[in-house]
Amino acid sequence: MNTLTDMQLDALRELANIGSGNAGTALGSMLGKSVDISVPTAALLPLPDAVAIAGGPDEMRFGVVVPIVGDMDAIVVLLFPEDDARKLCGIYGIDPHTPDGTSMLGEVGNILGTNYINVLAQMAGMRLDPAPPQVVEDMLGSILSSVLIGRGEEIEEALVLDSKLQVEEEQCSLSFLLLPDHGGIKELLGRLGL
Amino acid sequence: METVVRMGEASASNTPGDVLACIGLGSCIGLALVDRSKGVAALAHVMLPEAPKPDPPQPHKFADLAVPALLDLVLAHGGSRLRLEAALVGGAAMFQFGGSGQDIGQRNAHAVARHLETLRIPVRATEVGGSKGRTVRVAVGADLAITVREAGGTEEQLLGGVAAGRAVFV
Numbered sequence: 492m493n494t495l496t497d498m499q500l501d502a503l504r505e506l507a508n509i510g511s512g513n514a515g516t517a518l519g520s521m522l523g524k525s526v527d528i529s530v531p532t533a534a535l536l537p538l539p540d541a542v543a544i545a546g547g548p549d550e551m552r553f554g555v556v557v558p559i560v561g562d563m564d565a566i567v568v569l570l571f572p573e574d575d576a577r578k579l580c581g582i583y584g585i586d587p588h589t590p591d592g593t594s595m596l597g598e599v600g601n602i603l604g605t606n607y608i609n610v611l612a613q614m615a616g617m618r619l620d621p622a623p624p625q626v627v628e629d630m631l632g633s634i635l636s637s638v639l640i641g642r643g644e645e646i647e648e649a650l651v652l653d654s655k656l657q658v659e660e661e662q663c664s665l666s667f668l669l670l671p672d673h674g675g676i677k678e679l680l681g682r683l684g685l
Numbered sequence: 686m687e688t689v690v691r692m693g694e695a696s697a698s699n700t701p702g703d704v705l706a707c708i709g710l711g712s713c714i715g716l717a718l719v720d721r722s723k724g725v726a727a728l729a730h731v732m733l734p735e736a737p738k739p740d741p742p743q744p745h746k747f748a749d750l751a752v753p754a755l756l757d758l759v760l761a762h763g764g765s766r767l768r769l770e771a772a773l774v775g776g777a778a779m780f781q782f783g784g785s786g787q788d789i790g791q792r793n794a795h796a797v798a799r800h801l802e803t804l805r806i807p808v809r810a811t812e813v814g815g816s817k818g819r820t821v822r823v824a825v826g827a828d829l830a831i832t833v834r835e836a837g838g839t840e841e842q843l844l845g846g847v848a849a850g851r852a853v854f855v
Contacts, residue, residue: 538732539691548689548709549820551837556780625780629836632709633818636692636732637779640712640789645737645746 495650495676499685500533503652506614506679507531510607511654511667517606518599522582524658531654538639541649545570545666548632553587555600556638557624559608562617562682563675566638567604570631570666571596578663593626600624603656603667615682639670650676687822690715690730693746695755697727697762701826708820710775712790714748714797714813715821717772717831718755718806719844720764726823727759733789734796748796756804771806772831772844773797774821776813790814810843 495503511528519526534544542548553576557567571579576587576596585591604621612619627634639649652669671679687704688696692713696705705728707715714731729745736747744750760766776794794813801808810831812819818836821843823829831844 538693542692542709558782627779627816629711629779630709630818630820633711633777633779633836634709636709636713637711637777637790637818640732641780641782645733645741 495535495680499680500535502680502683502685503650504531504533506611507533507652507654507669509614510610510669511656513610514603514607514667515656517602518656518658521599521602522658524582524660527657527659529655529657531652533650533652535648535650537648538636538646541639541651541670542632542635544651544653545635545668546631548630550631551628552631552634553596554627554629554634555596555624556627556634557600557604558622559604559619560622561612561619563615563619563671563678565619565669565671565675566641567600567607567621568635568638568668568670569596569600569603570634570668571663573628575663575665578661579658579665582661588628597624597626600626607667607669611679615679617678617682644672646673690728692730692732693743695727695729695745695751695758697725697758698825699723699725699762703825705823705825706820707774710819710821711777711779712793713775714793715774715819716751716755716797717774717821717823718759718764718769719772719823719829719831720759720768721770721829722768723763723765724826724829725759725762725764726825726829727755727762727764728821728823729755731793731797734792748793748800752797752800752804752806756806769806770809770844771801772810772821773808774812774819774833774843777815777817777819779816779818812843
């Protein structure tokens, strides 16, 4: 796979829009705060550019990784700068560097990932299940490169669906990436009749 | 000048003061080949153990092709074949995804080490495995030095210049 048409990218962006909208609403009701979602971007990027999409490669981030399995393999990645992770955990009086903090961030990943994926599954008529989230604190480049080549496939490009969520009052924002694998993109577009 | 070597790329220099860097390595390997006597270095950012088909556009992506290609590159910049030394950084296992991709970092490290051995290039320093990301920097010149910084940590010297006592890391 080398290219996606504009129409296919538009369709994927729209899916991301609906998915992240749903995910944001779910997070908002968990936190009891309103959550704003930016218009997502959808881009097919060479691997080094995909890794650079969320900031400099040595910037530290909390990363929550939710593998998706089923009719399409994909990975959901949430990225929080440390300050933002601190604010989010702070709503519950938790420090992000503790086991409770890790568990809290994992739960946020679970809720966002599940609600995002459910919309995709419904629209495309697919069965998709999230696996348990994994939480790390590391360099952005290390997190994304490991995720993108984690399955050991030889890939040149990655489809990145990128949304930004902002928790109001807390001024806390996070990046939300959906990274389908190559077979997954085809499957998804096929199901949508594109 | 600092040159950032991105995934699947390689770079070499013999200009004193230049720095070659792989920033934010996870399961990838930063492979440095250096000739300290001449102050020449080459650095590759290796992603996978093996090329699935011959003649890919980016040979430095794959351990099996990256090692010979990087050797050519360091020799072309004036490195002496018999004085070459290698250093490996990265190959972390940050996530458990299961399946065939399990511990791609370890497979990368083994593949690079095996191909270096085939070409009889001694490995003077390694900082691989574990679960943390790393950054490697090679400072080119008479005081050629390789440093590693783990995520959230401080910069540590991995391989020093000629004067800095090479025996320590052998």
